[in-house]
Amino acid sequence: MVYQIKTIGNNIDQKGLSELGDQFAIDQVTEEKAHAFLCRAQNFHTYKFSENLLAIGRAGAGFNNIPVEQCSSQGIVVFNAPGGNANAVKELVLAMMIFGSRNLKPANKWLSEQLGSDQAIDLAVEKGKKAFSGSEIAGKTIGIIGLGNIGSRVANDAEKLGMKVIGYDPYIAVERAWEISSHVKRVTQLSDIFEQADYITIHTPLTKETRGMYGAENFAKMKKGVVVLNFARDEITDKDAVLEYINNGTIQHFATDFGSEKFYHQDAIFVTPHLGGSTAEASLNCTRMAANSLKRYLMTGEIINSVNFPRVVQELNSPYRITLINKNVPNVVANIAALVSEQSINIANIVNRGQGEFAYTLLDLDESNADKIDALVDQFKANENIVRVRVIQR
């Protein structure tokens, strides 16, 4: 079987796709006929997914561009590439902190307005540069909201650069907690970040809680002269609040990865065009990770790095594996077992894991008779609690 992968958009790293191998064809069919999409931040919220679509690989971290609940209910597994671009974002954030502290944007603008001979410019520079004297990050306090793949790296490197680091993350993953330097102080109140930090950076997904987190309520708690960064998601920022707190002298510099006309032509604001994850290394990492997850899912039914289904890893030693995406309701597993038994088939292995409203079931069968497998598949397809059925032959 050849699996049809459709890349969406033009910024998928081509080298990363070589992971897929011979059993995969890239961009040979229309979106309608593809088994899987591989994408970056393109918005899928208005998409109508075809019944042929089994999976979406997001070659990046954030997946708010994908209607995940709709995908779950259509039996589409969504994968992302956790950590694949974290170093890229971390480097840009550290650069932007220093960029802001040293007034490089207004300084560069002022310099480009100095005309004449090099000697004349030199004279103007030595006279005028004191207006752009900045401050150093060493010894200052950075407050980090979200200590995941990116936030934990920012925390550790900021500490190495001599900063005092405080972090807020009520949902921190155990693996990340282990990776973070013991010098990083965890705070349990978001207000501690806004009250204590000289630099504030956010590295969370866009959620109900984080939407508008950079807004007047939290900004009112900030110290004067703070540098604020948003390289997470646009909707975290209330733009009018940023302008208000720049104008009243609280925010010295605001750096964001998300463009808005409101932010152009402002000396205290530096905007990058969503470049956080845009390095050669990150693009390759993320495409490789997403491609590998798609390959594993399509070929073996195993799920790793999915955002809407649990991790399920199980070696296939039987002639057939049936994978089911089913509603996470009582008795489904018993019904599945009953349908298998009606066909007089023996179950070699069954794994069923739920996540929210849906669950994933791997059913390995001690049966080589294709007709019996087909009959069972028909039964599963007719079951109202089962939304997706696939057969994988060893």
Ligand SMILES: NC(=O)C1=CN([C@@H]2O[C@H](COP(=O)(O)OP(=O)(O)OC[C@H]3O[C@@H](n4cnc5c(N)ncnc54)[C@H](O)[C@@H]3O)[C@@H](O)[C@H]2O)C=CC1
């Ligand atoms: N500008 C860019 O190009 C990029 C932006 N991003 C954005 O950054 C976000 C974070 O990326 P990663 O660190 O890789 O994700 P991650 O999933 O490793 O970490 C996110 C962290 O945020 C924490 N969190 C969730 N809700 C929170 C809340 N209300 N308050 C405090 N912490 C909270 C989680 O517990 C987790 O530790 C992504 O979701 C994406 O939106 C990610 C990569 C590139």
Ligand SMILES: O=C(O)C(=O)COP(=O)(O)O
């Ligand atoms: O990984 C993320 O969440 C990002 O925002 C990066 O998006 P991109 O892959 O550069 O379109």
